[in-house]
Amino acid sequence: MGAIAALAGAVVALAAFSPSAQAGDVGEAFEEGDIDCVKDAFYEGPAIELGDEVAFEVTCTVDAFAVKFGTVTLSDALVIIDVLPDNFIIESAACLSTDPAEPDITGNLVDIDGQQVTCSWIPSAEGFTYTLEVEGTFLEGPCGDLKNEAEASFGGDFETPAVFLFVECENLAVTKAATTATDGTGATVRPGGTIVYTVEVCNEATGFGEAENVFVVDQLPLGAEFESAASPDFDLVVEGSEITGTKQSLQPGACGAIFITVNTANDAPCGFQFTNVAVTGTLTGNTLDADDSDNTASVTTTVVCADADDDGDHHDGDRPGGGGGGGGPSVSTGDSGLAQSSAVAGWQLGLLSLLMVSSLSVAYLGYNRMR
Numbered sequence: 001m002g003a004i005a006a007l008a009g010a011v012v013a014l015a016a017f018s019p020s021a022q023a024g025d026v027g028e029a030f031e032e033g034d035i036d037c038v039k040d041a042f043y044e045g046p047a048i049e050l051g052d053e054v055a056f057e058v059t060c061t062v063d064a065f066a067v068k069f070g071t072v073t074l075s076d077a078l079v080i081i082d083v084l085p086d087n088f089i090i091e092s093a094a095c096l097s098t099d100p101a102e103p104d105i106t107g108n109l110v111d112i113d114g115q116q117v118t119c120s121w122i123p124s125a126e127g128f129t130y131t132l133e134v135e136g137t138f139l140e141g142p143c144g145d146l147k148n149e150a151e152a153s154f155g156g157d158f159e160t161p162a163v164f165l166f167v168e169c170e171n172l173a174v175t176k177a178a179t180t181a182t183d184g185t186g187a188t189v190r191p192g193g194t195i196v197y198t199v200e201v202c203n204e205a206t207g208f209g210e211a212e213n214v215f216v217v218d219q220l221p222l223g224a225e226f227e228s229a230a231s232p233d234f235d236l237v238v239e240g241s242e243i244t245g246t247k248q249s250l251q252p253g254a255c256g257a258i259f260i261t262v263n264t265a266n267d268a269p270c271g272f273q274f275t276n277v278a279v280t281g282t283l284t285g286n287t288l289d290a291d292d293s294d295n296t297a298s299v300t301t302t303v304v305c306a307d308a309d310d311d312g313d314h315h316d317g318d319r320p321g322g323g324g325g326g327g328g329p330s331v332s333t334g335d336s337g338l339a340q341s342s343a344v345a346g347w348q349l350g351l352l353s354l355l356m357v358s359s360l361s362v363a364y365l366g367y368n369r370m371r
Contacts, residue, residue, distance in 0.1 A: 033076060033155020034064035039148070039163045047168040049209065050138050050288035058082055058132045058150040058161055062123045066155030074155060079120045080132040082150040086115060091136040095119035099128040123154070141290035143169040143208045168209035172250070173294040174201050174216060174280040178301050188304040189274070192266035195224065195301055199258040201234075201280045203250035204291075211250040213283040216258065218243040221274035221301075224262035231258040246283070270305040 178186025233256030234245030
């Protein structure tokens, strides 16, 4: 009986020191700290536009310290980490508090690593507030609804305060197309032919914002003669070879078009290229474009003659006024601004030959008289 009693006592002692029993004791002896955190964003207007100043604030209030064994108050660090969106440009950051034992940290002393800003304090008492503040701007997309979340920890309590934003920005895009009487794609035109350009400007729906004071400038090709310009959407001004269209606003998903007609010169050389360029944007610059890579467009039309190769060059002997021996240097053809071969025509060669023969004859007669 004594041996059994001794064995039972050993089992009880072993159970008292088992890992599960120790874990239970520790759990009952530790009470987490308690923080209450919120995140806000401050900006002017109903929505954030690209280029606007935005201030993010994460504020935590210490409600309770962590306690061990019911009586021991633990001194722990309150840490707030805020990771800002990649398209947000951080301009300044600060670690602020109402705790007199914790001085404010600003400027270069703030822990900034890329898009991550970190602040930490050792709270001295309950009831104080601690704030991570970041100021900057959104200078590019993505636009629309965005969520930004921070992390805060203190005494075993962990929180993820978040703020929801709407970033509004335009996304203008311009496209160009051309048509000619002989080519629906506008890739080619005959000398003296007409080119009709269609310029379309759209505020892409992905921009999520109205584009105000929209403009488009179309530069006519060198050597083309302006005939007309019309638009149901833009107010147009024609100055020389430049056509400017303006529109008060374009809603997301809306487009506007301009139709421009030019004439090519009758003596336009085969292979000559007419390139038309258009650029769009906003006059006031009160909003930024989410993607400015599509704000310029161009289209090129090549002069092709009836008896030309696919590359626009004549066959040997087919060039007007030529004798198959190739053209001479290029010369200006007047107001068209184009270049034309100065190959000597047949009648010019004949006249030149007569002059040379006459000169030689006169020289020969003079020589005989001297003899």
